[in-house]
Amino acid sequence: MGDLKVVGKRVERVDVRAKVTGGALYAADVQLAGMLYGKIIRCYDYAHARVTSLDLSDAAECKGVIKVLGPKDVTQREYNASVLDMMVSADMRGVLGDIDDQSIFTDHLKHYGDAIAAVIATSEAAAERAAEKIRVTYEELPVYLTAEASKQPDALQFRPEKPGNRAFELPEMAFPGNVYAWGEVEESFSEADFIVEDTFYVSKQKQCQMEPGSYIALYDDQQRLNCWTSTQMPKLVQKKLANLFELPMTRVRINATVIGGGFGARLGMVLEPETCALAMAVPGRPVKLLSPREEDWLTSPSRHPGKYWMKMGFKKDGTPVACDAKFENYKGAYYVDASGTAFTTGAWLGGMYKFDSLRYRGESYYTNQSICGAFRGYGNPQTNFVMEQLVDRGCTQLGIDPIEWRKKWHKTVGDDGWCMGVPYNSCALDECLDRAAEAIGWTEKRAKYQNQTGVKRRGIGVAVMNHTSGAMPMLLEHTVCDVLLHQDATATINLACSDMGQGSHTTLRQVAAEVLDFDYDDVHIATGNTDAAGFDIGAHASRTLYVGGGAVKQACEDVRRQLFDRAALELEEDAANLYMEDKIIHVKGASNKSISVQTLADQGVNNFMNPENGELIGQPGQIQGYASFFPPHNAPPFGATIAEVEVDMETGEVKVLELVNAHDVGKAIHPGVVEGQLDGGAQQGLGMALTEETYFDEKGICLNNSFTDYKMFGPSDMPKMTNILVENPDPTGPFGAKGVGEAGIVPPVGATANAIFNAIGVQILEAPITPEKILKALEEKANVS
Amino acid sequence: MKKHAITLTVNGEERDLIVPSNRTLLDALRDDLGFTDTKYGCGTGECGACTVLVDGTTSINGCLTLAATMDGRSITTAAGLARDGDLHPVQQAFIDNDAIQCGFCTPGMVLKTISILDENPNPSEAEIRQGLEGSICRCTGYTKIVEAVQDASNRLSGLGE
Ligand code: FES
Ligand code: FES
Numbered sequence: 021m022g023d024l025k026v027v028g029k030r031v032e033r034v035d036v037r038a039k040v041t042g043g044a045l046y047a048a049d050v051q052l053a054g055m056l057y058g059k060i061i062r063c064y065d066y067a068h069a070r071v072t073s074l075d076l077s078d079a080a081e082c083k084g085v086i087k088v089l090g091p092k093d094v095t096q097r098e099y100n101a102s103v104l105d106m107m108v109s110a111d112m113r114g115v116l117g118d119i120d121d122q123s124i125f126t127d128h129l130k131h132y133g134d135a136i137a138a139v140i141a142t143s144e145a146a147a148e149r150a151a152e153k154i155r156v157t158y159e160e161l162p163v164y165l166t167a168e169a170s171k172q173p174d175a176l177q178f179r180p181e182k183p184g185n186r187a188f189e190l191p192e193m194a195f196p197g198n199v200y201a202w203g204e205v206e207e208s209f210s211e212a213d214f215i216v217e218d219t220f221y222v223s224k225q226k227q228c229q230m231e232p233g234s235y236i237a238l239y240d241d242q243q244r245l246n247c248w249t250s251t252q253m254p255k256l257v258q259k260k261l262a263n264l265f266e267l268p269m270t271r272v273r274i275n276a277t278v279i280g281g282g283f284g285a286r287l288g289m290v291l292e293p294e295t296c297a298l299a300m301a302v303p304g305r306p307v308k309l310l311s312p313r314e315e316d317w318l319t320s321p322s323r324h325p326g327k328y329w330m331k332m333g334f335k336k337d338g339t340p341v342a343c344d345a346k347f348e349n350y351k352g353a354y355y356v357d358a359s360g361t362a363f364t365t366g367a368w369l370g371g372m373y374k375f376d377s378l379r380y381r382g383e384s385y386y387t388n389q390s391i392c393g394a395f396r397g398y399g400n401p402q403t404n405f406v407m408e409q410l411v412d413r414g415c416t417q418l419g420i421d422p423i424e425w426r427k428k429w430h431k432t433v434g435d436d437g438w439c440m441g442v443p444y445n446s447c448a449l450d451e452c453l454d455r456a457a458e459a460i461g462w463t464e465k466r467a468k469y470q471n472q473t474g475v476k477r478r479g480i481g482v483a484v485m486n487h488t489s490g491a492m493p494m495l496l497e498h499t500v501c502d503v504l505l506h507q508d509a510t511a512t513i514n515l516a517c518s519d520m521g522q523g524s525h526t527t528l529r530q531v532a533a534e535v536l537d538f539d540y541d542d543v544h545i546a547t548g549n550t551d552a553a554g555f556d557i558g559a560h561a562s563r564t565l566y567v568g569g570g571a572v573k574q575a576c577e578d579v580r581r582q583l584f585d586r587a588a589l590e591l592e593e594d595a596a597n598l599y600m601e602d603k604i605i606h607v608k609g610a611s612n613k614s615i616s617v618q619t620l621a622d623q624g625v626n627n628f629m630n631p632e633n634g635e636l637i638g639q640p641g642q643i644q645g646y647a648s649f650f651p652p653h654n655a656p657p658f659g660a661t662i663a664e665v666e667v668d669m670e671t672g673e674v675k676v677l678e679l680v681n682a683h684d685v686g687k688a689i690h691p692g693v694v695e696g697q698l699d700g701g702a703q704q705g706l707g708m709a710l711t712e713e714t715y716f717d718e719k720g721i722c723l724n725n726s727f728t729d730y731k732m733f734g735p736s737d738m739p740k741m742t743n744i745l746v747e748n749p750d751p752t753g754p755f756g757a758k759g760v761g762e763a764g765i766v767p768p769v770g771a772t773a774n775a776i777f778n779a780i781g782v783q784i785l786e787a788p789i790t791p792e793k794i795l796k797a798l799e800e801k802a803n804v805s
Numbered sequence: 806m807k808k809h810a811i812t813l814t815v816n817g818e819e820r821d822l823i824v825p826s827n828r829t830l831l832d833a834l835r836d837d838l839g840f841t842d843t844k845y846g847c848g849t850g851e852c853g854a855c856t857v858l859v860d861g862t863t864s865i866n867g868c869l870t871l872a873a874t875m876d877g878r879s880i881t882t883a884a885g886l887a888r889d890g891d892l893h894p895v896q897q898a899f900i901d902n903d904a905i906q907c908g909f910c911t912p913g914m915v916l917k918t919i920s921i922l923d924e925n926p927n928p929s930e931a932e933i934r935q936g937l938e939g940s941i942c943r944c945t946g947y948t949k950i951v952e953a954v955q956d957a958s959n960r961l962s963g964l965g966e
Contacts, residue, residue, distance in 0.1 A: 032900060039908025040896040040915060042842020042883035049841035228943050230846050230854060230909035280844075280909030281943050313847045521907025521944050692903035692949075699946035700906065727851035727941065735937040735947040 026533040026540050027755050030692045033526040034545060035278070035519065047250050047277040048234035052306040055236075056086055058298045059147035060291075061137045061154050062315070063129045067165075067388040067720020068176075069158040071127035071136060078153040079139055084146030087301055088154075090137045091125040094297040098123055099264050102321075102357040102393055103256040103288040107495035107557065115193045116359045121179055124297045129158075130178065130353035131390050132722045133318035140298050140307060163720040167326060167348040167385035178353075178386040187351050187358040188384040190366075200366045202440065203377025208342035211376075212333025216413045221786040222402040223713040224325035224350070225704075226317060227395055228732060231280020233290050233311040233320060237299035244271045245296055250279040252286045253558025255516045258550045260289055261296055276548040282520035283704070284394030285320040287560050288356075317725035321393025322714060324349040324361045324384075328406045332375075338420045340429055343375045347402065351384040352391040358384035361392070363494075364438070365399030369407055371438035371486040371656065373429050388720045394560060396701065397762045400487060401708050401769045408483040408770025409783050422482050422774070423453050423462060426660075430484060437656050438486060439494060446758075448748035449484060449658040452682035455744050456482075456662045460680045465664065469778060478677070479779025480664045483770025489566035489655040489750075489759035497563065497654075499571035500554025503532070503579050503645035507625035509603055509618040510542040511579065516553035517568040522761055523693035524564040530689050531569045531754050535576035537600050554648070562759025565689060567651050569754035574647035586620050586639040655750040657758040659683035661702075661767035663739075665775040669798065672791030674710055674776060676737075679768055682744035686758035691745060694760050698743045701764020706733050708765070709772040710788050811876035815840060816885025824872045831855045831867035834882065842884040842912045843867055846941065853940030856913035857882050864920035883912030886919075895919055898957035899950075906944035914940055918954050926962055930955070 038044040063069060076088040098120040105118040125135050137154060141147035164170035170178075170185040178185050190198045209215065236248040245267060251257045254274040262272045279286065295309045311319065326349035333342040347365045351358050366380030415422045431437070432447040457463070465480045472478065490497045502514040513532050519525040525545045533543045547553065556568065580600070587605040588595040597608050600617070607613040623638025630637055664678040681698045688694045704712075711731040715723040724730045749756020769787075777783045782797045806825040813820050815838060822837050831848075834840040834857070846854030848868045855867035858881040886893035892900070895918045905911050914937070921928060921936035928936065933954045934947070942950060 030903070033903070033905065035908065036900045036905045037892075039905050039911050040883070040892065040899055041887055042840075042912040044908055045841070046844075046909065048845065049835075051839070051841075228941075230852065230907065230941065230943050231844075232846070279907060281907040283943070310845075313849075521909075523906065696903055696906055696945055696949060699948040700944045701946075703943070703946035726849060727847045728849055732941065732943070733946075734941070735934040735951065736931070738934075738947050741946065741948055 024534060026530045027689050031540050033523055034529060044278045046231050046280050047248050048310055050236055050248050054305055056140050056142060056302060056305050056307045057144045057147045058307050058309040059139045059151045060135050060294060061151050062133045062135055066158055066160055067132045068161040068163045069129045071156055072159050073157045075155040076137060079150040082150035082153055084142040085139060085150045087140045089301055091127055094124040097264055099293060100355060101289040103253055104357045104360050106256050115191050118359055119181055119355050121355045124293055131388050132720055138298055140302055163388045165387055165389060165716055165720055167350055170385050170387050185386040186383060187355050187386050188362050190382055199379050199381050200370060201379040205342050205344050205377045205379040208377035209333045212341045213336045215331060215333045216410050217331035218785055219327055219329045220406045222325055222328055222405055223787045225323040225708050225712045226714055227283040227285035229281025229283055229285050232313050232316040235291055235295040235309045236306055237295040238306040239299045239303045244273060246273045247292055247296055248275045248277055249292055250277045250286060252282045252518055252520060253288060254518060254550050255556050256558050257289055257292055261292060264293055274550040276518055279518060279520045283396045287394040290320045314725045318390045321356055321391045323395040324392040326350045328402060330406050330410055332410050332414055334414050338418050338425055340373055340375045343378045345369060346381040348383050350387040350389055352387055352389045354391050356391050356393045361399045365403050367438035368400040368403045374431055396765045400485060400766045404483055404485055404766050404770040405773060405787050409773050412774045412777055413783060423457055426484050427453055438488060442493060444656060446748055446750045447658055448684035448746045451746050452660040452684055456660050456680045456682040459742055460662045460678060462662060475669050476666050477669060477779045478666050479775040481771050481774025481778050482662045483767040483774060484660045485766040486656050486658050487763050488561055490563035490651055491561040492651055492654050496557060497567050497651050499556045499568045499649050501571040501575040501647045503575045505579055505621050505643040507622045509621045511536060512544045512546050513572055514546045514553055516556035517564050518559050520559050522697055523690060527565050527689040527693055528568055528572050531572050532576050535573050562761040565757055566655055566753055566759045570651050571647045571649035573754045574649050575645040579643055579645035582643045583617055583620055587615050589639060590615050653752040655753045655758045657684055657760055657763045659763045659767050661771040663771035663775040665779055667776060667779045672794035676706060676739040678740045680742045682746060683763055684746045684748055685760050686750040686753045687747050687756035688745050689757050694745055695743050697760045698764040702768045703733050705765040705768030706772060708787060709769045713788050809873040811873055813875055814879040816881060826873055828872045829868055830870040830872045830875055833872035834867060840882045840884060843882050844909055853913045853917060854910055856916045858916050862920050862923035864917050883915055894960040895957040898953045898960060902949050902953040902956055904945060904949040904953035910942040914950060918957055922958055922961055927958055
């Protein structure tokens with residue numbers, strides 16, 4: 021790859037000066053003249069009820085109130101806040117059965133905190149005071165919190181199109197037998213020497229991005245709908261809002277503000293529809309809607325919880341012959357992306373090991389919980405918790421070292437990846453495992469922790485994962501990029517990719533500078549305005565560097581090609597015979613023949629005629645590069661985590677002592693950015709394994725939709741952490757890079773669970789693994805033996 | 806509700822304002838005075854996004870503090886740390902150690918760091934982690950933030966030499 025000047029360097033991130041001084045504007049920080057404030061009235065008495073009467077009159081009389089809106093006062097169109105329906109063809113949409121089942125306001129309330137009506141007032145305080153004056157009466161309906169409850173034949177139906185409250189199952193047309201499968205599972209199991217099998221529960225983890233949802237909308241004098249939001253997906257939200265309010269895309273503009281964390285919580289729309297509906301009711305006035313933390317919790321999607329059954333068969337020598345699995349998730353009140361996670365949870369399973377046969381069923385059931393959707397990893401942490409524990413149970417019974425087993429049986433180059441028919445084209449998982457084992461002292465510790473007897477027992481466990489860089493070929497992958505070459509030989513890169521804080525604008529700028537052969541400071545990434553930027557799917561599926569970077573690379577190569585073509589004309593040489601160094605284009609082997617990029621760029625803009633001979637001086641026309649990029653692959657990253665824990669056998673407390681994360685990242689465009697993703701992912705993965713769950717009482721009232729009662733790993737809880745970046749360039753990634761946005765959260769989940777198993781000799785089947793569950797499992801084990 | 810005429814010195818500038826008794830310092834800073842660098846993350850004292858410094862180096866949660874009780878006091882927010890375009894050493898340490906991702910926790914983290922280092926100029930790693938409890942970051946896993954605080958401690962004690 022030659023000498024890289026910018027790629028691979030720890031350059032200063034594009035946005036950190038603004039962030040460290042507080043100058044970065046998040047949506048809540050934007051203040052417009054004449055701003056009004058919205059407040060949504062939600063039901064906090066029931067998780068399932070029908071509104072029998074709604075009286076808005078007292079609220080409308082309150083001081084400062086401009087308007088009060090009930091369900092009939094806003095668009096009657098239904099929508100789906102997620103965007104999966106826009107990432108597949110119309111035919112596929114039909115096959116998947118994605119539906120629009122959300123309304124701006126509703127009289128059939130399906131979860132704690134569902135929306136009934138709204139107030140628009142001159143201040144937040146006035147809106148809140150008026151909201152208290154709204155009088156509602158309800159008819160209480162039965163509450164279904166699990167798939168097991170809502171699938172009962174006598175259960176009230178959430179949607180007529182979805183009988184049995186089954187929002188989704190793998191469709192027969194795309195998945196014969198409603199399964200994602202290869203081989204003959206039953207037959208393969210008959211060849212197994214022994215079988216491990218269990219039913220697990222995976223939890224309803226919340227992203228807890230630090231910025232709660234904040235939105236502004238303005239229906240302006242040009243009859244354009246403007247929305248300020250920190251969405252991960254500006255272009256898809258633009259189209260979604262255009263559809264919902266029946267406007268052409270030219271009349272919808274998203275102003276993408278700085279994102280205070282996403283992790284999937286802002287994939288698609290959250291409260292953009294509500295905010296825009298309020299703004300449409302008061303044309304010419306901007307309306308701001310600020311979600312308190314507790315409301316943001318209930319209105320943005322969580323991870324999909326549910327029952328996850330799995331069965332694996334092995335031969336005595338460890339050969340994995342069969343895997344059968346079923347994930348029934350508790351979808352929550354609305355469809356959102358019921359299809360997506362139900363599929364990918366199995367895809368990550370299928371992408372990992374060389375079972376002779378595999379069969380996976382994924383189903384989503386409506387429940388009266390808050391909605392589920394995208395959360396970093398998109399089904400992968402769930403699969404990691406279950407698959408990796410069962411593999412370790414198998415290894416223990418076989419007496420095989422879990423790292424050796426994984427090295428022998430993980431899929432690799434040439435094997436089908438998570439999508440059958442798309443084989444892996446790079447894989448450095450063996451190196452990840454070897455280096456992680458070496459770094460933590462796997463062999464010695466594994467030996468040392470056998471047969472412990474004390475109160476505090478240590479354990480060490482491993483887990484691996486495969487993921488993806490973009491969702492091709494299941495979902496549309498496409499980014500448009502324009503590069504404008506200024507007359508001073510600097511360049512502005514215009515595209516719609518958002519930066520959730522992970523650093524993608526920085527790495528995209530590095531890619532641009534490297535391809536253009538410019539200094540990092542000579543390139544600017546312009547984003548945030550859907551009027552100007554071409555299409556982009558948005559930030560999800562660890563795609564922004566891989567797909568957005570691919571688009572930037574191609575558009576910058578277009579600029580280079582134009583520069584070389586023009587230089588060839590000026591120098592009267594063949595373009596193939598030219599090379600560029602420090603912004604000067606030279607003729608190979610003729611050091612005196614050259615022209616600067618500055619001259620070419622300037623002549624393109626400031627083009628004049630030679631008054632003496634009437635000829636143009638240089639080549640006219642400002643140079644612009646363009647790419648409409650569809651990636652050729654999905655460059656799956658691989659990763660391994662080894663965790664070491666100490667368990668107190670009397671209290672059940674788990675202390676995580678160390679994590680070593682070794683990831684096959686292709687190429688670290690910015691090592692600090694990659695490390696940051698692994699560090700942050702690990703904090704969330706540990707939380708999923710050990711502490712994080714959204715709890716509801718039997719009436720469906722959420723018990724911990726706040727930081728007060730939802731326990732995340734804090735600064736002192738975090739273990740010693742080592743990240744190992746294995747750079748094995750992917751042939752299709754920009755400079756060999758793979759996506760790493762999600763990878764970091766995944767293997768800490770299974771590794772932590774396996775370390776606990778190693779320490780105490782029992783597996784905990786429910787996430788999060790709390791002290792109570794450990795004590796209960798130890799007690800059961802004692803009773804059996 | 807009773808209203809109070811108060812004076813706050815914010816980042817060195819004196820501001821007069823009238824606040825109802827229940828107005829939090831966070832709302833007064835953000836909404837009345839436009840210091841939107843002070844963030845709302847939870848409103849319940851759990852996350853530290855609203856951290857500001859009182860009278861130089863004491864950190865408090867703006868969301869738990871009533872503005873009226875701060876009459877006559879001096880408040881520092883992240884916007885008030887840079888001097889003539891030069892970042893405060895703690896801010897520079899956060900940049901140089903890649904301790905900033907989404908940045909939503911950053912103003913509060915930087916201010917918290919100043920108060921930690923004021924109390925204990927050479928904290929151990931455990932002391933840093935203890936000091937940061939109550940300041941939530943969901944992006945970084947705290948690793949690089951802890952490194953930034955260590956680095957800032959070195960820089961500041963270097964300055965004092
Ligand atoms: S907003 Fe004050 S502590 Fe969270
Ligand atoms: S950088 Fe995002 S919360 Fe700390």
